[in-house]
Amino acid sequence: MKNRQLFSLFLTYLKIGTFTIGGGYAMLALVQREVVDKNGWLDEKEFLNMMALAQAAPGLIAVNSAIFIGHRLAGWRGVAACVMGAVLPSVLIVMGIAMFLVQYKSLPAVEAVFRWVRPAVVALIVATVVKLAKHIW
Amino acid sequence: MVYWLLFITFLKIGFIGFGGGMAIVSLIERDVLRYGWATEQEFVDMVALSQVTPGPIGINCATYVGYTAGGVWGSLLASAGIVLPSLIIMGIICYVYDHIRDRWQQNPIFVWVMRAIRLIVVLLIAHASYILMTPASFPDTSSWVVFAVVLALCLPDIFVPAKQGTHLKKTTQALSHPIYLILAAGACGLIDYLWHNR
Secondary structure, X not given: OOHHHHHHHHHHXXXXXXXXXXXXXXXXXHHHHHHHHHOOOOXXXXXXXXXXXXHHOOOOHHHHHHHHHHHHHHHHHHHHHHHHXXXXXXXXXXXHHHHXXXXXXXXXXXXXXXXXXXXXXXXXXXXXXXXXXXXXX | OHHXXXXXXXXXXXXXXXXXXXXXXXXHHXXXXXXXXXXXXXXXXXXXXXXXXXXXXXXXXXXXXXXXXXXXXXXXXXHHHHHHHHHHHHHHHHHHHHHHHHHHHHOHHHHHHHHHHHHHHHHHHHHHHHHHOOOOOOOOHHHHHHHHHHHHHHHHHHHOOOOOOOHHHHHHHHHOOHHHHHHHHHHHXXXXXXXXXX
């Protein structure tokens, strides 16, 4: 694969990493649109196999899927391009928020927001437990 | 030294973290509390932010914890640590996969190993949610009301059959979307605050 295609692979994953909120499963929806529907890099069956492997292996599903697709399309350089694209936006955005939030954390308005958000987050985790328990077998 | 500890901790989590984002968050939680990088309450805030910021939740959480414990270098090392095992293991799997392809799915030993892993993953996440139900995060009855409402909005989607495109499924999917739920809870908190400080 030529450098230009490698760069477009990187850009595709950069887009996926920047615009999907909600983690691995949410990202997979966009990965499917970009990789299967738009670019035709994998067919549907291969995409499903990729998902199974990405979930079976330890580590983050989004990163694992990036590794699979990068490897399939362009070998180890493809892996580097996809993983960098998937991870960079996260690291930069979260670092920015962490720097910013340290200064404002003690504001009562921010505290009031988190007072409501905390139980909501715990409820979302409980919902995940119920959802996944259905698929153990 | 905190940098080394961060890198090694997240490297370990990357190796043993089966089940993706939320399962990995439960592993991160254990070590964050053990090493005192954040309190339970601070950690819930990190999880909330990890869910509403773009990108994989595990990376977001690692970056956030890393920054809190060790600044910019801490966040880079934590993220690198959690990605590195994936590169090694998934790399090997990709390599092997080309050779064995479809035979895996039929192998009974493989099927049972996967079932056991899934069971452990679900129990881990359940434990994580239990640990986060602290008095600090649930100070009064209103917190439990928020908890119950969010859970009630999520449950229908789990039990409505996953036939894509039906109206019912679309509705339940929209209602149980984590980002909207977190943003809505935050907006309610802001309204609550403004109301009490008119």
